[in-house]
Amino acid sequence: MWKPVLLLLLVALTAARAGAQGNTRAPNVIVLLADDLGWKDLGCYGSSFYETPNLDRLAAAGTRFTQAYATSPVCSPTRASILTGKYPVRTGVTDWIRGRQEAGVARPFEKLVAQQTAYQLALEEKTLAETAREQGYQTFFAGKWHLGEEEAYWPAAQGFQVNKGGWSNGAPTGRINDSTGGFFTPYANPTLTDGPAGEYLTDR
Structure with missing residues (x-):
């Protein structure tokens, strides 16, 4: 039976804390996922180089996990795993979409040919957002999606009521302010409203 392990764990831990404080409201659940973030790249995890005061405050008021591992070294499979609670091979998303070896051929420097990857997270998969909505939560997605090239597989089709920026691409399509x-x-992103001239994507 499919179980959204991450969501249940977060809700259980936060609910236990809220219960101890006499609060009966359902807890807010925020999941932040950053590609290529090192385990010690935030102040709350010991960085003395990077300054992350806002995330440090959020961590101090919430729950930190100190013994966790990503299921993949690249973005799409990791995101699919977090959303479904499954290993990449179970969702079929085993590489970033479309992957380095979409033709099934390894480059000279690659020693292995990867298993063919799915080009989307299947709609049959039950996501954390879908489970959260069943429990009365409102759901919101912002940022990088990269789990389906066609709009039929974007966040709105996977349980998110609001989507800001999530679409087929894993990064902006251009390089300069044009x-x-x-x-x-x-931004040339169909799910993101353009801002005033010169606005930076992170600020939007």
Whole structure:
């Protein structure tokens, strides 16, 4: 039977804390996922180089996990795993979409040919967002999705009521502040409203 392990764990831990304080409201659940973030790249995890005061405050008021591992070294399979509670091979998303070896051929420097990856998280998969909605939660997604090239597989189809920025691409399509869709408006992202001239994507 499918179980959204991460959500249940977060809710259980937070509910226990709320119960101890006499609070009967359902807890808010926020999951932050950052690609390529090192285990010690935040102040709350011991960084003396990177300054992350806002995340440190959030961690101090919430629950930190200190013994956890990503199921994949790349983005799409990791995100699919967190959303479904399954290993990448169980969802079929085993590489970033479309992957480095989409033709099934390894490059000269690659020693292995990877298993063919799915180009989307199947709609049959039950996500954390779908489970949360069944429990009366409102769901919101912002940022990088990269779990389906067609709109039919974007966040709105996977249980998220609000989607800001999540679509097929894993990164901005351009490189500079022009109409190619770079890190500055116009973003050329169908799920993200453009901002004033010169606005930076992170600020949006």
